[in-house]
Amino acid sequence: MFTSVDDVSVRLAEAGYLASPAVATTVFLAARLGKPLLVEGPAGVGKTELAKAVAQVAGARLVRLQCYEGVDESRALYEWNHAKQLLRISAGRDESWDETRTDIFSEEFLLPRPLLTAIRGDEPTVLLIDETDKADVEMEGLLLEVLSDFQITVPELGTVTATRRPFVVLTSNAGRELSEALRRRCLFLHIGFPEEELERRIVRLKVPGLGAALTESVVRVAGALRAMDLRKAPSVAETVDWARTLLALGADTLAESVVRDTLGVILKHQDDIQKAAAKLDLDAL
Amino acid sequence: MTAVADRITGLVGALRAHGVRIGTGETVDAARAVAALGLADRELLREGLAATLLHGPGQRALFDSVFDLYFPRGVGGPRSASGDRDDLRDRLAGALAADDRALLARLAAEAVDGLGGYGSSPGSDGWSAYQTLDRLRPQTLLARVRADIRGQGGNGTGGNGTGGADFADRLLDDEIRRRIEEFRRMVGAEARRRVAERRGRDEIARRGVRPTADRVDFLYAGRDQLAELRRTVQPLARKLATRLAARRRRAARGTIDLRRTLRSSLSTGGVPMRPVLRRRRPVRPELVLLCDVSGSVSGFSDFTMLLVQALHEEFTKVRVFAFVNRLDEVTGLLDHGRADPDGLGARIRAEATLTGWHGSSDYGMALGEFAERYGGAVGPRTTVFVLGDARTNMSDPNLPAVRDIARRARRVHWLNPEPRDRWGTGDSAAPAYAGLVEMHECRTARQLGALIARLLPV
Ligand SMILES: Nc1ncnc2c1ncn2[C@@H]1O[C@H](COP(=O)(O)OP(=O)(O)O)[C@@H](O)[C@H]1O
Ligand SMILES: [Mg+2]
Numbered sequence: 001m002f003t004s005v006d007d008v009s010v011r012l013a014e015a016g017y018l019a020s021p022a023v024a025t026t027v028f029l030a031a032r033l034g035k036p037l038l039v040e041g042p043a044g045v046g047k048t049e050l051a052k053a054v055a056q057v058a059g060a061r062l063v064r065l066q067c068y069e070g071v072d073e074s075r076a077l078y079e080w081n082h083a084k085q086l087l088r089i090s091a092g093r094d095e096s097w098d099e100t101r102t103d104i105f106s107e108e109f110l111l112p113r114p115l116l117t118a119i120r121g122d123e124p125t126v127l128l129i130d131e132t133d134k135a136d137v138e139m140e141g142l143l144l145e146v147l148s149d150f151q152i153t154v155p156e157l158g159t160v161t162a163t164r165r166p167f168v169v170l171t172s173n174a175g176r177e178l179s180e181a182l183r184r185r186c187l188f189l190h191i192g193f194p195e196e197e198l199e200r201r202i203v204r205l206k207v208p209g210l211g212a213a214l215t216e217s218v219v220r221v222a223g224a225l226r227a228m229d230l231r232k233a234p235s236v237a238e239t240v241d242w243a244r245t246l247l248a249l250g251a252d253t254l255a256e257s258v259v260r261d262t263l264g265v266i267l268k269h270q271d272d273i274q275k276a277a278a279k280l281d282l283d284a285l
Numbered sequence: 286m287t288a289v290a291d292r293i294t295g296l297v298g299a300l301r302a303h304g305v306r307i308g309t310g311e312t313v314d315a316a317r318a319v320a321a322l323g324l325a326d327r328e329l330l331r332e333g334l335a336a337t338l339l340h341g342p343g344q345r346a347l348f349d350s351v352f353d354l355y356f357p358r359g360v361g362g363p364r365s366a367s368g369d370r371d372d373l374r375d376r377l378a379g380a381l382a383a384d385d386r387a388l389l390a391r392l393a394a395e396a397v398d399g400l401g402g403y404g405s406s407p408g409s410d411g412w413s414a415y416q417t418l419d420r421l422r423p424q425t426l427l428a429r430v431r432a433d434i435r436g437q438g439g440n441g442t443g444g445n446g447t448g449g450a451d452f453a454d455r456l457l458d459d460e461i462r463r464r465i466e467e468f469r470r471m472v473g474a475e476a477r478r479r480v481a482e483r484r485g486r487d488e489i490a491r492r493g494v495r496p497t498a499d500r501v502d503f504l505y506a507g508r509d510q511l512a513e514l515r516r517t518v519q520p521l522a523r524k525l526a527t528r529l530a531a532r533r534r535r536a537a538r539g540t541i542d543l544r545r546t547l548r549s550s551l552s553t554g555g556v557p558m559r560p561v562l563r564r565r566r567p568v569r570p571e572l573v574l575l576c577d578v579s580g581s582v583s584g585f586s587d588f589t590m591l592l593v594q595a596l597h598e599e600f601t602k603v604r605v606f607a608f609v610n611r612l613d614e615v616t617g618l619l620d621h622g623r624a625d626p627d628g629l630g631a632r633i634r635a636e637a638t639l640t641g642w643h644g645s646s647d648y649g650m651a652l653g654e655f656a657e658r659y660g661g662a663v664g665p666r667t668t669v670f671v672l673g674d675a676r677t678n679m680s681d682p683n684l685p686a687v688r689d690i691a692r693r694a695r696r697v698h699w700l701n702p703e704p705r706d707r708w709g710t711g712d713s714a715a716p717a718y719a720g721l722v723e724m725h726e727c728r729t730a731r732q733l734g735a736l737i738a739r740l741l742p743v
Contacts, residue, residue, distance in 0.1 A: 013463040025332040032321045033314060137531055152497055174520060176527035183340035217453035224456045254452040
């Protein structure tokens with residue numbers, strides 16, 4: 001998939017993703033060792049984006065399982081199409097139950113969900129299991145099974161084995177501690193807030209119209225806010241939003257009044273805004 | 286490759302000695318990673334080994350210190366070392382102004398070599414980070430670095446600042462302080478490396494490297510470690526909240542789940558014979574915390590109070606009481622404490638009435654005062670947590686008061702930050718209290734997390 005760590009960086013950059021050395025190295029190893037990649041870190045640091053960029057540069061289809069509280073087998077693996085089955089049952093009144101049963105548990109009535117979809121089919125695939133920490137613990141057992149053998153058994157149909165293992169990316173915002181067993185299956189990558197230099201490059205890439213001086217100032221303020229112990233520290237996504245806002249406002253330097261008026265773009269909680277304003281010595285807000 | 290294999294084995298051994306669980310599978314992956322990455326780029330190697338050996342972010346600082354010992358930047362001293370302090374300070378100021386990490390690392394090596402050596406006889410000599418920093422005094426360079434940067438018109442990181450008008454300029458001092466802090470860390474790592482060359486890497490990797498903050502005894506944690514712990518309160522609370530939610534889900538059952546009923550009805554030919562039940566939302570419990578906040582255990586109780594505050598949505602009601610020898614309610618102070626966790630302890634000690642005519646702990650007095658004045662706070666839905674070492678300075682432990690609280694409450698748990706084998710030594714009344722309520726050893730943040738996940742009512 002990749003010839004070197006550099007190759008990863010260069011190709012991801014072409015797809016609009018600027019990888020830190022840690023990200024490029026780990027992606028390279030995950031591909032090399034054929035292991036799933038667990039990416040953990042705060043919201044908005046580019047975890048989801050990374051999986052999409054990898055799929056793009058690898059020319060692979062992206063199959064995404066979005067986790068949420070209560071996601072279960074029928075949403076992750078497969079489900080029988082009950083409505084269609086019931087129709088079929090009531091249509092075939094004079095058949096024996098055995099005949100009907102064989103029929104309604106066939107491919108025609110199966111609804112494949114992301115995990116099954118990713119394992120069937122033989123084109124290159126990136127399987128993104130997004131926000132794994134939102135799923136319940138029971139879901140982890142299922143993921144563990146699938147990621148161990150890359151096969152899924154549908155009792156009524158038999159076992160499906162991957163002919164071509166997908167490149168698996170699991171993401172987590174660490175809302176919940178994932179089980180040790182699941183972690184052990186994976187290579188681990190923590191993406192934190194980027195170094196200044198990388199973040200400047202990201203802003204330059206996403207908001208090319210913003211001047212160099214302003215770009216630099218935006219990144220410096222974001223760094224200062226992150227050092228403040230706020231309820232929600234601004235992430236890359238917020239820095240980029242802020243840069244866009246400043247561009248739209250036509251600001252050419254980061255004047256105090258501009259910061260004061262736009263702090264709400266980069267901070268989400270009222271008490272964070274108040275605290276930051278005080279620490280930054282902003283005039284009354 | 287065998288030399289590399291030895292290093293990986295040594296690195297893994299040292300990490301295990303610090304409680305990182307690494308199986309043989311991970312060790313094999315690590316070796317494969319090294320083979321795939323080569324040895325040419327040390328930072329890639331670092332990332333590759335971290336990705337294969339670690340499973341969570343909490344172990345990374347520990348890993349980095351140990352990695353620096355087993356895969357050092359170089360061996361021996363730097364090629365051009367200068368013992369001239371003023372010359373070093375000049376170059377350091379330049380590197381700080383330019384924020385040049387590579388140069389800073391080289392200067393750290395030179396500084397340790399030139400200023401950090403002590404002793405002359407083998408066996409008693411070594412390198413000291415403390416001595417290096419004491420002689421070099423990097424923190425006193427702040428004003429000079431600031432002036433340098435202002436003179437060039439920028440923040441030193443390559444952007445072309447447009448002159449003084451920019452708001453970000455007021456961040457400069459903090460930025461320089463962070464760079465100096467980073468340099469101090471580099472000096473520490475370099476001194477450890479030099480000592481390790483002399484004394485044997487394995488020894489230093491096991492003894493000279495700090496454990497992760499969640500494994501440090503509350504009773505011995507320093508200020509910076511307590512500050513580091515406080516930063517883990519929110520993530521830990523989120524983890525615990527999900528665990529509690531899972532337990533709560535398991536705990537109750539209720540209404541019919543149509544979708545799942547229909548699904549299970551397929552085995553009976555579409556006739557819904559067996560209704561599947563959906564779970565019912567139970568009433569959330571109430572919590573009361575009684576915290577000894579006297580000097581010896583304050584690190585422990587401050588952390589626990591913040592954690593409980595962060596979890597308050599899990600309960601109908603949380604009330605928190607602090608005591609030394611008098612007891613006072615601090616629930617309100619804690620609510621305000623969210624915005625400024627670092628100041629919580631000081632505020633409680635300043636604003637609540639916690640001491641009478643002397644300043645040392647008296648559990649008997651404090652618990653008696655609670656039972657008398659606030660007994661109504663405890664009812665059949667209340668779980669009570671007592672936090673403290675039960676060292677009551679030889680005064681009466683007042684067991685009837687504890688019996689009274691235990692009788693009213695649904696449950697009483699006592700979390701004791703002392704190691705179990707010290708309970709009952711000296712003035713500790715721990716065994717007597719442990720006879721009446723459940724007492725648990727709770728020495729570290731890690732233990733606390735596990736206890737809370739298990740003991741909190743759902
Ligand atoms: N390294 C990066 N390169 C390019 N864009 C990035 C990078 N990191 C973050 N971003 C930007 O941040 C936004 C949020 O990223 P996302 O992947 O949704 O975050 P997460 O999944 O970690 O919450 C993306 O839209 C992307 O534009
Ligand atoms: Mg995402």
